[in-house]
Amino acid sequence: MASRAETSPPHGVRLARKHHLLVRVSHWLNVLLLAGLIVSGISIYWASPIYRHSPDPQTGNTDYFADAGLWLCAHVPLMHGYVSPPDWIYNHFSLGPYMLAAAMRLHWCCAYLFMVNGLMYLAGLWLGGEWRSLLPRASDGHGALIMAKYYLGAPFALFSRRQRVPPQFNSKYNPLQRMAYFSIPVAGWLSVVTGWAIHKPMQLSWLAALLGGFDRARVWHFWLMCLFITFVVPHVILVFADGWDTVRSMITGWSKKTGDGRPIP
Amino acid sequence: MSSDENGAQPKPAETSPPGPESHRVFSERSPEIIEVTPQVVRRLTRRDFLTFGAGAVVALGVAASQLPPSTLQRLGLKFWPRNQWLLNKAQRVDDDVAELLYSPNRLVPTFKKSQITPLRNNYNGATPDPGYIPGWRLTLDGLSSGLAASLDIRTLLTRFQIHDQITQLVCVEGWSAIAWWSGLRFEDLLRAYPPVSQAKWAFIESSVNLDSNGNPDPYYVSLDLLTAKHPQTLLATHYDGQPLTVEHGAPLRLIAPMKFGLKNIKAITRITYVKDEPKDYWAERGYSRYDGI
Numbered sequence: 001m002a003s004r005a006e007t008s009p010p011h012g013v014r015l016a017r018k019h020h021l022l023v024r025v026s027h028w029l030n031v032l033l034l035a036g037l038i039v040s041g042i043s044i045y046w047a048s049p050i051y052r053h054s055p056d057p058q059t060g061n062t063d064y065f066a067d068a069g070l071w072l073c074a075h076v077p078l079m080h081g082y083v084s085p086p087d088w089i090y091n092h093f094s095l096g097p098y099m100l101a102a103a104m105r106l107h108w109c110c111a112y113l114f115m116v117n118g119l120m121y122l123a124g125l126w127l128g129g130e131w132r133s134l135l136p137r138a139s140d141g142h143g144a145l146i147m148a149k150y151y152l153g154a155p156f157a158l159f160s161r162r163q164r165v166p167p168q169f170n171s172k173y174n175p176l177q178r179m180a181y182f183s184i185p186v187a188g189w190l191s192v193v194t195g196w197a198i199h200k201p202m203q204l205s206w207l208a209a210l211l212g213g214f215d216r217a218r219v220w221h222f223w224l225m226c227l228f229i230t231f232v233v234p235h236v237i238l239v240f241a242d243g244w245d246t247v248r249s250m251i252t253g254w255s256k257k258t259g260d261g262r263p264i265p
Numbered sequence: 266m267s268s269d270e271n272g273a274q275p276k277p278a279e280t281s282p283p284g285p286e287s288h289r290v291f292s293e294r295s296p297e298i299i300e301v302t303p304q305v306v307r308r309l310t311r312r313d314f315l316t317f318g319a320g321a322v323v324a325l326g327v328a329a330s331q332l333p334p335s336t337l338q339r340l341g342l343k344f345w346p347r348n349q350w351l352l353n354k355a356q357r358v359d360d361d362v363a364e365l366l367y368s369p370n371r372l373v374p375t376f377k378k379s380q381i382t383p384l385r386n387n388y389n390g391a392t393p394d395p396g397y398i399p400g401w402r403l404t405l406d407g408l409s410s411g412l413a414a415s416l417d418i419r420t421l422l423t424r425f426q427i428h429d430q431i432t433q434l435v436c437v438e439g440w441s442a443i444a445w446w447s448g449l450r451f452e453d454l455l456r457a458y459p460p461v462s463q464a465k466w467a468f469i470e471s472s473v474n475l476d477s478n479g480n481p482d483p484y485y486v487s488l489d490l491l492t493a494k495h496p497q498t499l500l501a502t503h504y505d506g507q508p509l510t511v512e513h514g515a516p517l518r519l520i521a522p523m524k525f526g527l528k529n530i531k532a533i534t535r536i537t538y539v540k541d542e543p544k545d546y547w548a549e550r551g552y553s554r555y556d557g558i
Contacts, residue, residue: 013300013303014299015299015300016296028321032324032328044439048439095335096333100552101547101552105353105551109331109356112358133293200366201441201558202373202433202523203363203523203558205374252309253313264298
């Protein structure tokens, strides 16, 4: 602290530029667009579920999502009175059942905006030079393991009130973050590619063929959605766990820290 | 974020000395450090939070206005104003894109007999009673001759060359099936019975269609003549080497594999050629009008 007082003029605050304006805008737009794509996508999925079992002898039902709703309403105390248990998942994570036409409109609307937003994000990465911080490095596999171990141990450390020193990496993102922030945009573009293969399987039949055909492209598209959901949950938890500075930086663009959490010298 | 506009004049602090890494294109650069007074930090933070917050409120409001009424009701937003402008615009853009992507010269993939998969009878509602089949006739209207033509299945089978094709039928619901179809080319019918010169659309009807309760529910689709003239657009008479059964639209159905299955109308009873885009059963129920895939 003493050295900092020497180099800073009185009352000066040092800030590190972290996110370009276009990166910030596209990040928050993406929250809304991805939500729209997921809820409408699950409504589209409802019309013809990819994963099905042979018809249930009692209900004639073949959809695992309907089974999940039935199970929840049968076993979770406050849900016993739910009017249509097989629709529970669709009523809570999509526009609802029997919504194919509306869901497709919403899906196309969000999908076109998602592509524009993706280009805006790339433009922001380029203009701010941030793309360099996202590129994978040879040492990332090992570093990501170290970070994963640290994060997984965090709840236990919190519980036992043990002080832990976070692993230090001399870069903007730690290897696990870098891996995630690199692969999620790639997955975003892959979902665009698989989406086009599903949307135009005849005019873009070469694209559908590349993905193993129309039916298989739907499976890829579905699992990419699952990947986004599995990314979002720890992403939100970790950003808030990391602190206000990290959350704020995605709005204001600057951080009071540099690199992976070290204060600006 | 440019703080210069606000007269903040952040002076760039001494940047870290350029290490050997910063000469490489792909290496991470040290972040740009700016130094500002706490007042400026507060002002910039307030400005950005207000701007992004206002943007979020507007975006959420617009998003909610696009949701279907039942979804809004479930969210407790019963009286939220609805404006479908954005969704309708998206659908129009998407239909234009589909039309741009379509080429009458691009063939859809064909398959081998070993790749054939089971085909669902997806009659919306109930399969019609086959009683209509013996007396069935196809009526053509909007012809250049000014007269309506009435054809029976024998005439169609003997007057026209029958083509085979194994193509994929893709349903708007998301399932698909590879099936072997035989029939006459729509293009050949158009040659034999030319439509009026201004015609751009075929309005194709099936008067025998039933709704889910078994009541008459005539089905109709619009088909652009550019698609009708595609060499793989068939008026199919046979499925899997056998005459069409009532489940698959006996005795004549449309096979246009470059459209969703819902355009592939079964048990056609009338084709009318028209200048302006005709109505379409599923377009009236919120689906695309063009349905090009």
